[in-house]
Every structure is written in C-alpha cells, then in structure tokens.
Amino acid sequence: MKKLIFTLLVALTVITACEDNDTPANNGKRLPIPFSKIQLSENSPYEVGVPTVTTTQTYSYAQGQLTDFTTVQSYTVQGEQMKIENTTSVAYNEHEAVVTDDSGNVSTYLLNDKGYATQCTRQEVSTIRTYTFSYFISPEGKHYLENITESVNGKVYAFIDMDYSNYQALRVTQKVDTYEQAYTATTPSNNGIANQSEVPCVFFEGLYPLSLHSAALYGKLLGEPFGILIDQVIPDGNTASKEVTKYTYSFDKRNIITSCKEVINSYGTNYIRTVNYVIE
Structure with a gap:
C-alpha cells in the first residue's frame, strides 16, 4: 500500500510540474482557456472514385470560455466545391451551460x-x-474526468471509466450496451511531453459516449486536459491482432501542437490518420 501511494504521489507531482508552468493557483476551479481558437482539420482516407472530404472543427473562445464551435465538411464533386456546415453555440448561466447545435440537440x-x-x-x-x-481530484485541486455514464430512458446504456493510479499507464474502460473494452493509454517513461496546448487526446474524444460531448470537452466543462500527451494506446485482448495505436506530434516554436499523427497497427496493417491543429 505504501508503494502504491508513493507511486501515485510521484505521478501527480510530475503531472503538476508539466501543467503548472507559470499558471496561477486555481483553488480547484476551472482554469480559463488561454486561446481564442483551437482548430482541428483532417482529410478522409483516399479511396478510388470517392471524393476526399476535409473535416474542420473550429472552437472559439472569449474571456477564457468556449463560445461556439463549427464543423465544416468540404469536398469537390465534378469540379464543384461542396460544403456542409454545422454550428454549435454555448450559453452560460449560474451553475449551468447550455450547448445547442443546428440539428436541434440541446445539452444542459x-x-x-x-x-x-x-x-x-x-x-x-x-x-x-x-x-x-x-x-479524480489531484492534491492541487485539478479535476480530471474519471467517469461518464449515459442513461437512456432511465437505463444505463454506456460508460467510460478512467483510472489515474499510474499516470504512465492510464487504464480506460468503455462499455456500450453489451460491448465492453479496456485499454491502456501510456505516456513516455522518460521525457514525457507536457500538454501545453491543453487539448484532449484524440483517442479519448472519439470514444462513445464522450464523443457526444466535444463542446464540453474542449470547453473544460469535463475537467482539465491530461497534463502529458498520450503516445500509445493498447487494447486488452489483442493477442491475435497485436493491435497498437501510436501517436506522434509536431509543435511550433511555442511548443503548441501543430499536428498529431495516429498510426493503428492491427494484424500487421497500418491505418494512418493525421489531425492538423491551428491554435491561436
């Protein structure tokens, strides 16, 4: 037990050191977002005869809070540029945030x-x-999302659990209906990269039901982003597939992310995805 407590304290110390450079004490409260825009863009994988779709998500901030985000899908058909755009707005009241999208979905x-x-x-x-x-609340008062549980018609349908006992090997369990899968998300044992960009890991944000809460995730309503960038995700039960997902990042002179390359290797085949960032 003493060893476990010591390991956890060391992990939290490292996380805090990476996150709190020149950051004032937050007294456990949500820290303002230090950017006016976080934009992600990526192209769909190339397929013969299928138009390449560029998806761009733009999160806009004012006074440290998310105000809205837009999703634009653009592609070319027979030489004509096509575009599908959806906008989501965020309104704040005392102890409440209301997220409304163009499809009429309202999340309170x-x-x-x-x-x-x-x-x-x-x-x-x-x-x-x-x-x-x-x-999960660190000794410094930082909040990290530990569980999200979704219920439909009063019955639990999906959840995600995150275990922060070892910051170098986070344990993530996802269950949707009868399907359940666990993962280990790792950070480098040496030379961990501080997440100065304050962005969620693309793996986490794509997991259902968290995938329905991107505005809350990028608006820090669901806790602070993990302080170290994830470099690898390994699913349990991958003996046959040997599946491993690896992440590599590029940065600008501010040490802010400019791109994230995701490579999933499963059954000896690589599936590559690149997300480009513009953060201002």
Whole structure:
C-alpha cells in the first residue's frame, strides 16, 4: 500500500510540474482557456472514385470560455466545391451551460462550484439522454474526468471509466450496451511531453459516449486536459491482432501542437490518420 501511494504521489507531482508552468493557483476551479481558437482539420482516407472530404472543427473562445464551435465538411464533386456546415453555440448561466447545435440537440450541463459538469440532459429530436460525471481530484485541486455514464430512458446504456493510479499507464474502460473494452493509454517513461496546448487526446474524444460531448470537452466543462500527451494506446485482448495505436506530434516554436499523427497497427496493417491543429 505504501508503494502504491508513493507511486501515485510521484505521478501527480510530475503531472503538476508539466501543467503548472507559470499558471496561477486555481483553488480547484476551472482554469480559463488561454486561446481564442483551437482548430482541428483532417482529410478522409483516399479511396478510388470517392471524393476526399476535409473535416474542420473550429472552437472559439472569449474571456477564457468556449463560445461556439463549427464543423465544416468540404469536398469537390465534378469540379464543384461542396460544403456542409454545422454550428454549435454555448450559453452560460449560474451553475449551468447550455450547448445547442443546428440539428436541434440541446445539452444542459449542471456545473458545480468549481465550474465542472456533474450532470447533463441531452434533448434530441426523439430521445432524451442523461449523463453523470465524476472526477479524480489531484492534491492541487485539478479535476480530471474519471467517469461518464449515459442513461437512456432511465437505463444505463454506456460508460467510460478512467483510472489515474499510474499516470504512465492510464487504464480506460468503455462499455456500450453489451460491448465492453479496456485499454491502456501510456505516456513516455522518460521525457514525457507536457500538454501545453491543453487539448484532449484524440483517442479519448472519439470514444462513445464522450464523443457526444466535444463542446464540453474542449470547453473544460469535463475537467482539465491530461497534463502529458498520450503516445500509445493498447487494447486488452489483442493477442491475435497485436493491435497498437501510436501517436506522434509536431509543435511550433511555442511548443503548441501543430499536428498529431495516429498510426493503428492491427494484424500487421497500418491505418494512418493525421489531425492538423491551428491554435491561436
């Protein structure tokens, strides 16, 4: 037990050192976002006869809070440029944030005194989904999302659990309906890269049901981004496939991310995805 406690304290010390460079004490409250824009863009994989689709997500901030984000999908058909655009707005009230998208989905988050969501009701056209959130709180008061649970019609349908006992090997468990999968998300044993860009790991944000909460994730309503950049994700039960997902990053002179390359190797085949960032 003493060894476990010591390991956890060392891990938290490293995380704090990487996150808190020149950052004032937050007293456990949600820190403002130090950017006016975080933009992600990527192209769909090339397929013969299929137009390449460029997807661009732009998160806009004012006074340290997310105000809105847009998703634009653009492609060319017979020489004509096509574009599909969706906008999501964010409104804040006392202990509440309301996220509304162009499809008519309205997500109402209840916020605690620290500014983090504890519950959410997502009203869709024909379905009401409810969520609960819980957090791992570091000794410095930083909140990291520990659990998100989705219920539909009062019945639990999906959840994600994150275990921060070892910051170099986070344990992530996802369950959707009857499907359950666990992963180990690692950071380098030496020379871990501080997440000065304050962006979520693309692996985490793509997991259902977290994938329905991108505005809350990029708005820090669901806790602070993990302080070290994830470099590898390994699913449990990969004996046959040997599946491993690796992440490599590029940075500008500010040490802000400009791109993230994701390479999934499964059954000896690589599947490559590159997400480009513009952060201002």
